[in-house]
Amino acid sequence: MSERHTCPSSQAGPGATLLGILGPGGRVVYTPNGPRVTPEFQARLAARGGGPLESRYRFAAPCVESGCVFWDGACRAVDAAHEDFVAVGGALPECGIRETCRWWAQQGPAACAVCPSVRTNGSTS
Numbered sequence: 001m002s003e004r005h006t007c008p009s010s011q012a013g014p015g016a017t018l019l020g021i022l023g024p025g026g027r028v029v030y031t032p033n034g035p036r037v038t039p040e041f042q043a044r045l046a047a048r049g050g051g052p053l054e055s056r057y058r059f060a061a062p063c064v065e066s067g068c069v070f071w072d073g074a075c076r077a078v079d080a081a082h083e084d085f086v087a088v089g090g091a092l093p094e095c096g097i098r099e100t101c102r103w104w105a106q107q108g109p110a111a112c113a114v115c116p117s118v119r120t121n122g123s124t125s
């Protein structure tokens, strides 16, 4: 398991942090320095209703590499994201995890172009 890389499309749960909130049009509004996910925080978000947390928020957590179905020596979730979601140009999002982001490490700005469109439960969790 990598100690240095962070998955930007993690499930909610212990060890995760809030990466962003899906805003209007399904675009992620990033929350740099977002709170750590605790059972209490998770319950508060769940109480707002509206389906699985991962369909309304994005979470970041340590990359588990071979512990993930998208791992084959590299992360294929970011490849799947390009197939399933629309990439947009413009400035890099201010996400707060770029220094350790697995997708950034693999693809640089191309990953950040599609990242704001990703809904984790869509296909890239």
Ligand code: SF4
Pocket: 008, 093, 095, 096, 097, 098, 099, 101, 102, 103, 104, 111, 112, 115, 116
């Ligand atoms: S915006 Fe880029 S660096 Fe930030 S989480 Fe998404 S892919 Fe990673």
